[in-house]
Amino acid sequence: MQKQDPYASLRIKEFNIFLLVRFLLVFAWSMQFIIIEWQVYSITKDPWSLGLIGAFEFLPAFSMALFAGHIVDQKEKRNLFALCIGLFSLISFGLYFLTNPDFISGWSSNTVLYSIYALVFFGGLLRSFFGPTIFSLIALIVPKKLYPNAATWSSSTWQMASVLGPAFAGYTIYLIGVNLSLCIVFSLVLLSSFLVFLIKRKPIMNPKKGEPVSKSLKEGISFVFKTKAILGAITLDMISVLFGGAIALLPVFAQDILQVGSKGFGFLRAAPAVGAFLTMLTTAYIPISKNAGMKLLAAIFGFGLCIIIFGLSTSFWISLIALFFSGVTDGVSMVIRQTILQLKTPDHMRGRVASVNSMFVGSSNELGALESGLTAKLMGTVTAVVFGGTMTLLTVISTGILNPTLRRLDLTKDMQEQEEKAN
Template sequence: MQKKDPYASLRIKEFNIFLLVRFLLVFAWSMQFIIIEWQVYSITKDPWSLGLIGAFEFLPAFSMALFAGHIVDQKEKRNLLALCIALFSLISFGLYFLTTPELIEGWSSKTVLYSIYGLVFFGGFLRSFFGPTIFSLIALIVPKKLYPNAATWSSTTWQVASVLGPAFAGYTIYLIGVNQSLSIVFGLVLLSFFMMFFIKKKPIMNHKKGEPIAKSLKEGISFVFKTKAILGAITLDMISVLFGGAIALLPVFAQDILQVGAKGFGVLRAAPAIGAFITMLITAYIPISRNAGMKLLAAIFGFGVCIIVFGLSTIFWVSLVALFFSGVTDGVSMVIRQTILQLKTPDHMRGRVASVNSMFVGSSNELGALESGITAKLMGTVTAVVFGGTMTLLTVVTTGILNPTLRKLDLTKDLEEHEREE
């Protein structure tokens, strides 16, 4: 059997450009989110205002997701992503403008605050297009036999950018202030826009142009629910994020339970991301397509165990190790989930399937934080985290029993078929 090349997808020039664009976008978006949180709290001194930022981004992203998927499947992907980035640059410039000292002095705090919320809302609208467009574009850049390898490098790029963006934002806020930090975000978005044009325009794979929206949306949802492997992967991801949201309660653990202060909080916050990053790099060398279903179930089961251990721990290093391995297991499941979605989704439906996925998974991040907050209030912090981990374990066991298609899923045959086709 031919040895797998861990850098196979990286040998495609356009894919490298795509990874650079994705890194710049995720880095800029996550950096911008942290800066805006800081600015809004500086204006209001009210924690509730931070929750509103998430709500204003979540509502349009969730409500527009299916319609965005329909549009993505009907349009050429390179130009559509370039348009999204151009609109994102307008948001970034708007936020930069709203934080200039001259404007802050001339406008009331309430006007500035509402204007920021308005731009965040527009950003949520754009977010509903970014996910499906990026998911669809990957499939048009790399051949199908390289999907697992491409999913690994794409997920790794996302992970690195989402870790470095917030860290860099905190650093620049301290050094040069909010306004100049947002000018860096604007510059990064512009750079990603110009880099997009080094990728060639791609063919439109959906030949049902002009199909009624209702029929198109119904077809996308129906496909996901009929394809047990995709439905199982999406459901597991949603539940693990929804009930395993220990990260949302990290400040409580750092200050009141582990008593490690701000420095310890930063280390704990970074641990899952480091674990996931290392795992994704390893999966580039060790393919995980064989017995993918069982590996996915085992990874999310392991994630649930790590969350329970973290919840029960009162020792800093034990909590740190638990969070690290929660990232390791999440990294494995992330790569497998992305591979399943890429291999099992027909080209003409990628936008709609990615939109359904974003509705399940994207919303579960915000809802997971809400669930953690409510259960912590009702049950206590430790009980809430243990409850979340336990619910994750029960979901894995139930899915494994009720969804034999996912349990027995092996992606090696899919990959071999695609290799023969190409």
């Protein structure tokens, strides 16, 4: 196998434009989510309200995921991406409107709160299209032999934006307030809506264009369940994210337990993404395809340990370090999962497979927020976080014992085959 070029996909101009657009969108989306979490908790002072944010985004994202995947496989990807960005800008403007005192003077707190929840719900509908569209577009911009490298840089860009977005949101809330912070979000989304048109339109790769929806959805689900490497990886990641969703409770830790305010909240929220981003940069130079299954299990086990340490900590610095290493371990699992998906998914099924992945993994972030909010309400905040971390450890142990296929997963051969085909 030839020596890996860590910058191979970055030599493609359109891919760099794509990365810039993705950075702006994720930066804006993560900023917006953090600002809304802060605003909602400031209004209610109830951890359950944070869980409801997750529920209102999860329900539409999950229920629409398969249909969104079908649409993505049937449509031209660049224009669909541009449409999604345009709709995102409307949601961002709506949230800006709902936090402007001049616009909502005379509104009750409940009216404002329910209106925010409604926009979060529509954001969940939109997110069900974003993931499959982005996943499919990457495969049309870079050649197949560069998929693993492109997946690493795309995920790294996502993590970089996730690092900077929450930290920046924490500071802007402190310096200029919630409303002007959301104005920045809206401006970033508008900028990305112009840049996306620097990417050329792409051909539709689906040979079954016009296929009935029911048949298309059935084919996508069947493929995922028959491909054990994909099924095992995304199932394990889903369960770990579901029970390790301590991030949703960070406003409670920042305001009531660690008492570090909005600036400390920004650092805590960014710490996991910092760890994940550094890990992903490392994997661009040091591939982790060999013994990928065991590395995936070890990474998620480490993630569970970090969540438990964070839950038990009353020190800001210990909490920050624990969250950082939770990001390191999560970064390993994310790179492995994305590499599996890119290598083992046919071009004409990318939208549907990405949608199934979003149902398993992406939506579990919001369901995890709901689980965290509910258990915090029933058990108390600290106990809820420790419970989630413990369930993650038990899941990894049982999966390692019961799923030898995943345990023995090695991606080296798949990557060699792609290189040989390219040459």
